Amino acid sequence: MRVMVMVKATNNSEAGIMPREELISKMMKFNEELVKAGVMLAGDGLHPSSKGKRVRFSGGKKTVVDGPFAETKELIAGYWIWQVQSLEEAVEWARRCPDPMPGEESEIEIRPVFEPEDFGNELTPELRAKEEQLRAEAERKRPSSS
Amino acid sequence: MSGASSGVTREAVEAVWRIESARLIGGLVRIVRDVGLAEDLAQEALVTAMERWPTAGIPDNPGAWLMATAKNRALDELRRRQMQDRKHEEIEKAATGLPAAGPDPETVTDANVGDDLLRLMLVACHPVLSREAHVALTLRLLGGLTTDEIARAFLVSEPTIAQRIVRAKRTLTEARVPFEVPRGPELSARLSSVLEAVYLVFNEGYAATKGDDWMRPQLCEEALRLGRILAELVPREAEVHGLVALMEIHASRFRARVGPSGEPILLLDQDRSRWDRLLVHRGLAALARAEALSQPLGPYALQAAIAGCHARARTAAETDWNRIVALYDALVELTGSPVVELNRAVAVSMAFGPAAGLELVDALVSEPVLASYHLLPTVRGDLLAKLGRTEEAREEFERAATLAQNARERELLLARARACDASRVS
Numbered sequence: 001m002r003v004m005v006m007v008k009a010t011n012n013s014e015a016g017i018m019p020r021e022e023l024i025s026k027m028m029k030f031n032e033e034l035v036k037a038g039v040m041l042a043g044d045g046l047h048p049s050s051k052g053k054r055v056r057f058s059g060g061k062k063t064v065v066d067g068p069f070a071e072t073k074e075l076i077a078g079y080w081i082w083q084v085q086s087l088e089e090a091v092e093w094a095r096r097c098p099d100p101m102p103g104e105e106s107e108i109e110i111r112p113v114f115e116p117e118d119f120g121n122e123l124t125p126e127l128r129a130k131e132e133q134l135r136a137e138a139e140r141k142r143p144s145s146s
Numbered sequence: 147m148s149g150a151s152s153g154v155t156r157e158a159v160e161a162v163w164r165i166e167s168a169r170l171i172g173g174l175v176r177i178v179r180d181v182g183l184a185e186d187l188a189q190e191a192l193v194t195a196m197e198r199w200p201t202a203g204i205p206d207n208p209g210a211w212l213m214a215t216a217k218n219r220a221l222d223e224l225r226r227r228q229m230q231d232r233k234h235e236e237i238e239k240a241a242t243g244l245p246a247a248g249p250d251p252e253t254v255t256d257a258n259v260g261d262d263l264l265r266l267m268l269v270a271c272h273p274v275l276s277r278e279a280h281v282a283l284t285l286r287l288l289g290g291l292t293t294d295e296i297a298r299a300f301l302v303s304e305p306t307i308a309q310r311i312v313r314a315k316r317t318l319t320e321a322r323v324p325f326e327v328p329r330g331p332e333l334s335a336r337l338s339s340v341l342e343a344v345y346l347v348f349n350e351g352y353a354a355t356k357g358d359d360w361m362r363p364q365l366c367e368e369a370l371r372l373g374r375i376l377a378e379l380v381p382r383e384a385e386v387h388g389l390v391a392l393m394e395i396h397a398s399r400f401r402a403r404v405g406p407s408g409e410p411i412l413l414l415d416q417d418r419s420r421w422d423r424l425l426v427h428r429g430l431a432a433l434a435r436a437e438a439l440s441q442p443l444g445p446y447a448l449q450a451a452i453a454g455c456h457a458r459a460r461t462a463a464e465t466d467w468n469r470i471v472a473l474y475d476a477l478v479e480l481t482g483s484p485v486v487e488l489n490r491a492v493a494v495s496m497a498f499g500p501a502a503g504l505e506l507v508d509a510l511v512s513e514p515v516l517a518s519y520h521l522l523p524t525v526r527g528d529l530l531a532k533l534g535r536t537e538e539a540r541e542e543f544e545r546a547a548t549l550a551q552n553a554r555e556r557e558l559l560l561a562r563a564r565a566c567d568a569s570r571v572s
Contacts, residue, residue, distance in 0.1 A: 035374075035378055036260075036375060036378045036379075037165065037371075037375065038370070038371035038372070038373075038374030038375045039371075041424060041428065042424060081424065083367065083370075083371065085161075085164055085367075086157060086160075086161055086164075088155070088157040088158045088160065088161035089161040089164055089165065091158070091161065092158065092161040092162055092165060092204075092208075093165070095204075
């Protein structure tokens with residue numbers, strides 16, 4: 001399974017305070033370990049929300065909102081995409097992560113990525129129709145492509 | 147101990163096992179020089195962990211804990227067995243580095259770990275063993291799969307796999323295979339059987355040659371994981387990156403290659419928006435790593451380069467068939483494989499028209515290696531249909547259906563045979 005692992009933001013990360021060299025080297029070592037274990041597929045740190053924007057959808061209207069955003073604990077400061085066998089494996093890897101925000105309380109949140117089989121019968125009729133259409137096209141193409 | 151004193155589930159212990167087992171077994175093999183014994187010791191350490199961790203919590207460095215526990219068992223075991231003094235001393239020496247109170251984390255994170263894993267992979271795929279044994283041992287020792295899981299993946303009975311593993315371990319012991327990690331050309335030669343085993347695992351998951359399961363994604367994921375690990379262990383071996391690239395790109399098509407009722411969708415008919423962009427990106431990056439080593443491209447890198455041509459094309463019509471033909475030329479030269487020649491014929495037909503392709507396929511019809519290969523009549527039928535020779539095409543599809551081993555493929559081929567009839571009537 002694939003999971004998104006998010007490092008939650010803190011006051012310091014939102015203030016744009018860069019991590020100390022010691023943490024950076026610890027994080028690099030951790031990332032290296034993830035790569036060597038064949039677990040890490042992607043990952044990056046994020047600028048504070050003051051450099052971000054939001055597009056808000058409400059009643060058919062779209063509004064662009066500039067950062068920073070207030071709810072610090074709900075924001076993320078970085079993420080990884082990991083390939084693991086179970087959620088427990090992801091938890092075990094997260095436990096091995098160096099404290100991402102020394103001196104502050106912080107959290108790492110792990111969320112499974114939807115897999116095709118998660119949709120199963122939940123595929124919307126539109127998607128099903130698209131599938132059917134593609135299939136029909138594929139069938140048609142073969143004998144007539146001469 | 148930082149782990150919560152309760153709530154350590156069996157799943158959590160298994161997760162640690164998945165992360166640690168290969169390094170643990172690899173480290174133990176270095177010390178005891180016996181794969182079977184190393185694995186038994188690791189298993190016993192796991193059992194101890196299962197007993198203790200639910201109450202004591204998972205230790206801060208579970209890998210070191212497991213290693214220390216296993217080493218203690220190794221000492222007990224070797225004392226009990228009264229093995230020869232020399233070996234005994236080696237164990238003592240290796241084990242005395244460990245402080246009695248708490249294991250030193252450095253013992254498992256040192257530079258030996260890489261060599262331990264590589265050694266384990268090379269031993270599991272040692273030339274004294276059969277290919278089947280390579281696969282079973284690799285999944286068992288490196289993948290941490292149980293014999294039951296391996297048996298289910300390969301549709302054979304559990305005793306068969308258990309027997310295969312026991313016999314393989316015995317063969318390794320009896321042959322007294324050296325555990326040194328070779329360097330240079332010898333390493334490349336030995337690695338090729340590791341790559342082959344990993345690719346066999348991937349293909350077994352990807353193409354399910356037997357039975358009705360169209361794919362078994364877990365095997366593919368395991369093969370990908372092993373490939374990614376290997377790429378970091380031997381980063382200067384172009385073929386390793388080639389294999390990883392090939393697997394990443396193939397895996398990127400999982401979602402697109404099977405229709406809603408489980409039927410296969412061929413590459414050129416796939417909805418490319420369903421390809422996994424992350425895996426495509428990783429595959430192309432691995433291919434770039436292989437090419438950057440400026441070694442002549444081997445069979446995996448060449449196949450990956452071909453897969454890369456497809457991955458880069460936004461639509462099937464944009465495919466760079468000329469480049470694919472050139473890559474197949476190189477691959478035919480390298481492998482001399484009739485199967486590759488058949489694929490090259492398909493590429494030629496796409497680049498220069500079905501007649502040019504058919505000419506090449508016709509030359510392969512008498513090839514004994516392809517006599518019972520269902521893709522030969524499939525391709526021939528396809529090209530004949532494109533040339534409007536529908537009666538001959540139908541016969542070829544029907545012949546292909548009798549040769550296909552996968553039930554869904556057979557259905558697809560019979561459908562194409564019927565379609566020939568329909569297009570003749572209309």
